[in-house]
Amino acid sequence: MTSAPIQETSFALDLLVGRNPPVVVTGAMRNPTLAGPDGPANLLAAVQVAAAPAAAGLGTVVVVNDEVHAARFVRKTHTSNPATFRSVTAGPLGWLVEGRPRIAFRLPALAGVPYALDGGAVPPVALLTSVLGDDSRLLAHLAASGYAGLVLEAFGGGHVPAPVVPALAELASHLPVVLASRTGGGEAFAAHLRLPRVRAQPAVPRAHPGRVPRRP
Template identity: 60%
Template sequence: MKHVHVFSLGGTISMTHDDKNTNTVVSTLNGEDLINGLPELQEKVKVSATSFMQVPSTQLTLDDILLLADRINNLEMETSGIVVTQGTDTIEETSFALDLLIHRHIPVVLTGAMRNPTLRGADGSANLLNSILLASSDEARGLGTVVVLNDEIHAARYVRKTHTQSLSAFQSNFGPIGWIAEGKPKVALRVNAYAGCPFGKMGPDVPVALLTVTMGDDGRLIRNIRELGYGGVIIEALGGGHVPTAMVNMLEELAKDMPVVIASRTGNGRILEQTYGYSGSETDLFGRGLLNAGWLDGRKSRILLQLLLRSGISYPEIKNLFHKFVNAL
């Protein structure tokens, strides 16, 4: 019988009524509680659990995810796969970080719930069941880290939360890579392996700012980035990678001292590389030393840059690795 280990971090999937206010819910169910609610697994998969944290996902930090990745990488028990349950608010960031950090060749599946267990139609148990079935299956081999909700399997590098409450909140640039139907996982698409991100021993936190560009933006939020202690900046630019002319010189000066990455605020599609030639266009910005996020959105670009900076990788090598990485997606 295959063995899946569940790490629970809290979140909506674990929430029940607050004793102090019955109109709200708080995280109370631990990992054992969650798997005990799935008796149909008893003759299919051996499941164990670790209650790693018990917090809403808004409280998670990259340090927490680094500790979780370390626990998974050094897990002594023999497992066919790993499932991580957490709140959905930051699941797209956690899943991408784990996809970059987990070096064991076993599936890692993240899941959660859009409806807490006190509501009609709560989806947490179904999502957890599907995740365990996927993690224990041969279909999951070689996928890296994935996200499972609403019967769909999404690649960690592309998945995004796109709605505040819908059960179909999680979507990807190219759609799901697979599904779970009648208790059987089916993977239809497989993503390329990552290239060129050798994370070393992690040093102290290096903050990375994430700024979204708007119409008429004059860049005033950029002026104090250095003084605020940031080690890098992600710019969620307009369209295919564009900013107002007023921002151009400030971004160029900033890019001399730290990585400045151009992603798109649209959240879908690749950053252009050689289409427009006006001041503030993608060709203009890349010519001034800014980096290209490719298919990665702002949040995932921020995770990648934070990990590179914390690994102590030099600025010139970060430029090289970012280029290699996004062109491999």
């Protein structure tokens, strides 16, 4: 598949599909018209991982550049480099040597997200990024726009500009709100947020629509 949506696609599969058999996602950065296309090598490596007994129970993984990445951590970090996919928080789960996968460690299974098979629509969730100078106008219109929740990529460990706090508190009073870090590595803090009147739920390092927890 094209490399652009790999991190979202693999994460969704990890939430929706069981851990056995494993699901292996791969792609390419250089198309066949360019020197040194990486697609064939990535495809071969993906098949080798999928067929290996060592991959049993891994869930969904991304195999690129002879590395095996957990779907929950992998992200694209460069627009054109074939080594663009990195797992900043944890590093790769393993790698391939002469076509043989080497799995260095395993992660506990995610809780998963139940889904219906009747073709029902998935509730829309907004994804916003905190920036200096944010005046919260977008937050004020989210609920009226039909969104069922918000994932907010905040500064550092989950901080937002002070002018945003009232609007965020109002939104969190009737919609699920997840605070994530826009840094791409590490976790959002729970004990050090110090956001008055905001009952927002800290998120895992990379928050996605579908990972929004229910309000307590």
